[in-house]
Amino acid sequence: MQLIITEKDNAARRIADILSDGGADAERRNGVNVYKWGGKRCIGLSGHVVGVDFPPEYSDWRDVQPVELIDAEVVKSPTRENIVATLRSLAREADEAVIATDYDREGELIGKEAYELIREETDAPIQRVRFSSITENEVKQAFANPDDLDFDLAAAGEARQIIDLIWGAALTRFLSLSARQLGDDFISVGRVQSPTLKLIVDREREIEAFDPDDYWEIVAELAKNGSGFEAQYFYDDDGSEAERIWDEDEAESVFERLRTQQAATVESVRRRTRTDAPPAPFNTTAFIQAAGSLGYSAQRAMSIAEELYTAGYVTYPRTDNTVYPDDLDPGELLESFTGTSPFGDDATALLGQDDIEPTRGDTESTDHPPIHPTGEFPDRNNLSDDEWEIYELVVRRFFATVAEPATWEHLRVVADADGLQLKANGKRLLEAGYHEVYPYSSASETHVPDVQEGEQLAIEDVGLQAKQTQPPRRYGQSRLISRMEEMGIGTKATRHGTIEKLYDRGYIDGDPPQPTALAKAVVDAAEAFAELIVSEEMTAQLEEDMTAITNGEATLEGVTDESREMLERVFEELHDSREQVGEHLQESLKEDRTIGSCPECGSDLVIRQSRYGSYFVGCDGYPECEYTLPLPSKGEPLVLDEVCEEHDTHHVKMLAGSDTFVHGCPRCQAEAADENEDRIIGACPECGQEHGGELAIKHLRSGSRLVGCTRYPDCEYSLPLPRRGEIEVQDERCAEHDLPHLRILDGDDDDDPWELGCPICNYEEYQARNAVEDLEDLDGVGSKTAEKLSAAGVESPADLAGIEPDAVAEQVRGVSAEQIRDWQADLEA
DNA sequence: GCAAGGTC
Numbered sequence: 001m002q003l004i005i006t007e008k009d010n011a012a013r014r015i016a017d018i019l020s021d022g023g024a025d026a027e028r029r030n031g032v033n034v035y036k037w038g039g040k041r042c043i044g045l046s047g048h049v050v051g052v053d054f055p056p057e058y059s060d061w062r063d064v065q066p067v068e069l070i071d072a073e074v075v076k077s078p079t080r081e082n083i084v085a086t087l088r089s090l091a092r093e094a095d096e097a098v099i100a101t102d103y104d105r106e107g108e109l110i111g112k113e114a115y116e117l118i119r120e121e122t123d124a125p126i127q128r129v130r131f132s133s134i135t136e137n138e139v140k141q142a143f144a145n146p147d148d149l150d151f152d153l154a155a156a157g158e159a160r161q162i163i164d165l166i167w168g169a170a171l172t173r174f175l176s177l178s179a180r181q182l183g184d185d186f187i188s189v190g191r192v193q194s195p196t197l198k199l200i201v202d203r204e205r206e207i208e209a210f211d212p213d214d215y216w217e218i219v220a221e222l223a224k225n226g227s228g229f230e231a232q233y234f235y236d237d238d239g240s241e242a243e244r245i246w247d248e249d250e251a252e253s254v255f256e257r258l259r260t261q262q263a264a265t266v267e268s269v270r271r272r273t274r275t276d277a278p279p280a281p282f283n284t285t286a287f288i289q290a291a292g293s294l295g296y297s298a299q300r301a302m303s304i305a306e307e308l309y310t311a312g313y314v315t316y317p318r319t320d321n322t323v324y325p326d327d328l329d330p331g332e333l334l335e336s337f338t339g340t341s342p343f344g345d346d347a348t349a350l351l352g353q354d355d356i357e358p359t360r361g362d363t364e365s366t367d368h369p370p371i372h373p374t375g376e377f378p379d380r381n382n383l384s385d386d387e388w389e390i391y392e393l394v395v396r397r398f399f400a401t402v403a404e405p406a407t408w409e410h411l412r413v414v415a416d417a418d419g420l421q422l423k424a425n426g427k428r429l430l431e432a433g434y435h436e437v438y439p440y441s442s443a444s445e446t447h448v449p450d451v452q453e454g455e456q457l458a459i460e461d462v463g464l465q466a467k468q469t470q471p472p473r474r475y476g477q478s479r480l481i482s483r484m485e486e487m488g489i490g491t492k493a494t495r496h497g498t499i500e501k502l503y504d505r506g507y508i509d510g511d512p513p514q515p516t517a518l519a520k521a522v523v524d525a526a527e528a529f530a531e532l533i534v535s536e537e538m539t540a541q542l543e544e545d546m547t548a549i550t551n552g553e554a555t556l557e558g559v560t561d562e563s564r565e566m567l568e569r570v571f572e573e574l575h576d577s578r579e580q581v582g583e584h585l586q587e588s589l590k591e592d593r594t595i596g597s598c599p600e601c602g603s604d605l606v607i608r609q610s611r612y613g614s615y616f617v618g619c620d621g622y623p624e625c626e627y628t629l630p631l632p633s634k635g636e637p638l639v640l641d642e643v644c645e646e647h648d649t650h651h652v653k654m655l656a657g658s659d660t661f662v663h664g665c666p667r668c669q670a671e672a673a674d675e676n677e678d679r680i681i682g683a684c685p686e687c688g689q690e691h692g693g694e695l696a697i698k699h700l701r702s703g704s705r706l707v708g709c710t711r712y713p714d715c716e717y718s719l720p721l722p723r724r725g726e727i728e729v730q731d732e733r734c735a736e737h738d739l740p741h742l743r744i745l746d747g748d749d750d751d752d753p754w755e756l757g758c759p760i761c762n763y764e765e766y767q768a769r770n771a772v773e774d775l776e777d778l779d780g781v782g783s784k785t786a787e788k789l790s791a792a793g794v795e796s797p798a799d800l801a802g803i804e805p806d807a808v809a810e811q812v813r814g815v816s817a818e819q820i821r822d823w824q825a826d827l828e829a
Numbered sequence: 830g831c832a833a834g835g836t837c
Contacts, residue, residue, distance in 0.1 A: 047837095053831095101835095107835090109834085168831060169831040172831040182830080188832080190832045191832070192832080318836090494833065494835085497834095
């Protein structure tokens with residue numbers, strides 16, 4: 001049997017399909033897909049299935065000095081047990097294996113990991129095939145000419161793994177221990193995350209240090225035959241043009257002079273035609289940037305692209321390549337869109353061009369093709385609005401890359417009034433070219449009328465504008481990702497995740513991201529004692545070393561040993577400064593948690609965590625001062641810049657993924673709850689009969705509202721209510737529960753209040769909905785199957801554990817007993 | 830419980 005190994009299931013399926021001419025069958029082993037045809041089996045890994053780490057005796061942070069990690073052994077162990085087990089069992093049956101992982105350095109390493117696992121089971125020959133896109137031609141060619149695994153290239157990847165682990169773990173533990181942050185809130189550093197963080201911190205330092213200068217600009221409204229346009233005053237500043245006037249008196253005097261003028265004489269007219277080339281094919285970075293300008297975060301854009309890829313509508317979204325492969329036939333791909341709505345007309349128009357020659361970007365790599373539509377056309381109704389918008393972006397980008405350039409006419413007019421010069425720059429789109437099919441890049445025109453030299457233009461108005469120089473802008477997420485790419489740090493598959501990690505670690509918040517005090521302290525500490533870890537140089541050096549290993553000019557041991565020695569020197573420096581570094585970090589941590597001062601004793605009010613993990617606001621003067629305020633039970637608190645005017649206290653935001661909300665001023669929230677009286681709405685279904693408990697709408701000091709029993713805490717019956725909006729009690733009552741219907745008025749949208757209805761019915765519906773959504777998370781369950789399962793008594797994934805697969809499969813059409821067993825196995829794992 | 834790199 002010949003065993004073929006790919007990097008991911010999707011690639012395994014497509015390669016099996018190509019090599020078997022569509023005849024491959026899929027079976028599940030251990031919850032892993034195996035494709036089989038003739039004497040062949042094909043399995044897809046899930047990227048790395050083994051990972052590097054230190055042996056278990058190094059795992060207690062308190063017992064081990066961070067510096068000891070430098071010379072600790074680094075071991076590999078399976079991270080995806082079920083995949084590793086399946087690979088091993090297939091290897092035992094194989095008399096030949098072929099590694100078909102991605103054609104890049106990491107793919108070679110993943111291939112070597114598979115190689116070693118197979119070697120532990122069999123001596124069968126193992127070969128390597130390389131192809132840069134999964135098309136029939138390339139794949140069949142590659143399998144006809146197999147090669148050997150490139151162990152040097154894989155070793156280069158291993159060197160990276162080892163160096164990243166040792167530097168990252170040793171320094172992360174050092175900083176965390178020095179600041180006594182050992183729980184979930186440890187303080188991390190790494191070769192990629194730390195230079196990225198420094199980028200953000202450096203920009204913030206520039207903004208903080210920025211000292212604005214005043215300047216003035218003068219704008220005149222000119223007109224020809226009643227058609228007005230704007231022109232700007234400028235002067236010659238030693239041979240170059242300047243619009244900014246730095247002296248107020250001078251600005252006033254120019255303004256006064258111009259104001260008395262009725263007309264300006266055209267001095268020169270210059271016309272130029274400019275070509276505006278269509279964009280290059282999408283690599284990951286360019287895609288994230290384009291999606292960013294549509295309002296998508298980097299993470300969200302990538303996760304939508306991954307869904308579209310898994311569904312088969314777009315190609316693999318993680319790629320550096322900006323050149324379409326030779327065997328992509330753009331005409332054929334355009335054909336697939338003719339007759340579809342809304343792309344049909346554009347596709348037909350593009351097919352009518354004389355020739356169809358796609359643009360080429362600067363990077364031609366072997367990893368994957370640029371992101372483009374596959375030609376498989378989705379049903380609009382099966383995609384969410386966001387998915388559709390991203391799909392349309394990918395389709396239109398492909399269209400743009402095969403479209404004609406646009407041409408613009410630039411018109412520059414300079415006019416003179418009393419020796420003062422005014423200029424107007426206009427632009428007009430002559431040929432829309434690719435803008436016809438790609439509406440995302442701006443094609444806006446600036447109108448300046450046709451004028452002749454010597455012509456008189458009326459001055460209709462003159463304005464003097466007082467301005468200030470602006471600090472540099474913060475980096476947005478997509479700008480950060482482009483900067484990372486320029487610096488050569490991170491990869492197409494990880495850059496968006498690194499930014500997400502900075503949010504998770506409490507280093508940045510907001511969009512565009514702003515660094516916390518902790519982030520500044522971490523960068524400060526690293527700059528002082530471990531400069532390399534916050535510098536892009538570390539990656540540049542590593543890349544050089546990896547190239548040397550790949551070419552056989554250096555060895556894995558040589559490179560990692562040298563890196564260990566450098567880190568040892570860093571630790572010699574750090575040793576004596578541990579306390580100083582720790583104090584600085586701790587002060588910054590406290591600064592990030594301080595929201596104002598205590599109304600009772602004047603000490604700082606800080607966010608603290610109770611023994612049970614919940615957050616509250618406490619006084620730094622504790623135990624002398626016991627003042628506290630509650631915070632919502634959901635999410636992680638974040639102190640915002642915004643300050644409550646009444647209490648001079650910072651607003652607090654609760655981070656809880658998609659349920660994130662702004663809590664506001666904790667003192668205002670608590671006061672509002674104190675002022676609100678409980679409104680009785682009916683009898684308590686739990687203790688009303690026996691003890692006379694009643695249900696009331698309650699406002700808690702933590703800001704949440706609920707329907708709860710008046711006998712609390714003796715009776716704990718409660719129903720949740722939404723956090724926002726005014727709660728209105730209506731006359732209509734629920735026949736079943738004898739409670740009034742409620743409605744929520746959301747301030748912004750009073751015309752369309754939320755009819756919540758009976759609070760008990762509402763809560764029951766909410767629970768049912770949640771259970772169905774959980775079911776939909778299972779592999780291969782859509783909303784319809786979830787409904788059917790739920791009708792058969794399987795209302796949540798937990799219900800699967802106790803059922804008899806055959807009995808349920810009989811009741812629910814479209815679900816096999818085997819599939820149910822797979823789910824049960826997955827849930828157990 | 831540390832990194833960065835794959836992938837879901």
